[in-house]
Amino acid sequence: MTQSPATPLPPPEERRRLREAGSLTQAQVAERVGATRETVRAWESGRTNPRGRKREAYAKLLDSLAEVEVTAAPQVEPTPEPEAATAPLTPAQAFDALYAFCAPALVRQSYLLTGRRELARESVERAFQLAWQRWPEVAVDRDPAGWVRATAYEYALSPWHRFRPRFRHPEPPPADASDRALMDVLLKLPPPYRRTLLLYDGVGLDLPETAAETEASTPAAANRLLHAREAVATRLPALADPVELHRRLAELASTERLRAAKPPTVRTGSERRARFWTRAAIAFTVAxxxxxxxxxxxAPTHYEPPVAPGAEIEGVPPRVAQGALSAAEAELREKLRGGMTSGPERVFPLSR
Structure with a gap:
């Protein structure tokens, strides 16, 4: 008996891209194919592959997402020159595409990290400005979106923001009571725990990817995740289920109307900052x-010996400055001051 060939599947990166393009969460995909969220995460990371009926259901779902993507894509008239259609993107176009794909979600994630809307937008803009300055490095990175995300998170969680006057006072909390409670729990977590929880339960990274992005070992990342979930479940028992926690994090991030700047504005700001620091470095060097x-x-060009102390000339001692009186000299001075100033009494002969 011959075994039927397995249903073909796209690469792991394409699986994740199709799911995100279809605006589906890992939990929703898991529900449709009859698996768990952790299993779908393993499929998208390439650690495991589905088998049997789950593989067929997963392949059909991905095919439907691909068909929807093709149908939703705008129909462009073919150009007469075939080489123009295959022309590579310019650096600015590639940067704008990465910004349009990552910036909206990254602003919402930064808001969950900081609880500040303005700081979230600033963090994303600074991260993309740095990415544009280092675009030859970022463009060939294995995960450009992860590079920008890690940079934005580092800037958002910097402890130096507390000393800035504009960030000394807290911003208004969310309007909904449940959103305020969840945000309060998140902001009370230590920054490494908060970041790990957001990456794993919010973004959907697996544990090794979360550990790599937070620059921690896998056991340390797992320990942070468990403690963060425990803290959230203690304050909000309804969020003890990771699936429900993921849903609430997505809802909390979506309730705030956070908008990022346009890509040309970010590129212009990056170039302006680069020119400023270049001129500052030149000015410092000139100074x-x-x-x-x-x-x-x-500076002196030759050695000038110091002035020698006074020497005795023909038996005359050198002139020295008067120093402090000793105890005996001070006592003698007081005795002289208290004595008679007109001298001793004169002796006169007696007359007989």
Missing amino acids: LIGTTALTVRT
């Missing part, structure tokens, strides 16, 4: 060169 030249100009 350093000028200071060095002035020091060389005014």
Whole structure:
């Protein structure tokens, strides 16, 4: 008996992309194919592959998502020149595509990390400005979206923001009571725990990817995740289920109307900051060169020995400054001041 060939599946990266393009969560995909969310996460990371009926159901779902994507794509008239259709993207176009794909969701994630709307937008803009400055490095990175996400998270969680006057006072909390409670629990978690929880239960990364992005070992990331879930479940028992926690995190991030700047604005700001720091470095270098030249100009060119102390000349001792009186000298001075100033009494002869 020959075994029928397995249903073909796209690569793991394409599986995840199709799910995100269809606006589906891992929990929704798991419900449709009859699996768990952790299993779907393993399929998308490439650690495991589905088998049997689940493989067929998963393949049909991905095919339907691909067909919807093709149908929803705008129909473009073919150009007469075939080489124009295959022309590679310019760096600016590639950057704009990455920004349009990542920035909206990344702003909402940064808001969950900080609880500040303005800081969330600023973090994403700074991360993409740095990405544009290092675009040759970011463009060939294995995961450009992860590179930008890690940079935005690092900037958002920087402890130096507390010293900025604009961020000393808290922003208004969400309007809904349940959203306020969840945000309060998140902000009371230590920053590494909060970041791990958001990456695993919010973004949907697996444990090794979460550990790599947070620069921790896999056991340490698992420990942070367990403690963060325990803290959330203690305050909000309804969120003890990871699936429900994932849904609530997505809802909380979507309730705030957070908008990122346009890609050309971010690129222009990046170039402006690069010019500013370049000019500042040039000015500092010129000032350093000028200071060095002035020091060389005014420094002595030969050795000048110090003035020798006074020496005795023809038996005359050198003139020295009067120092402090000793105890005996002070006592003598007081005795002289208290004595008679007109001298001793004169002796006169007696007359007989």
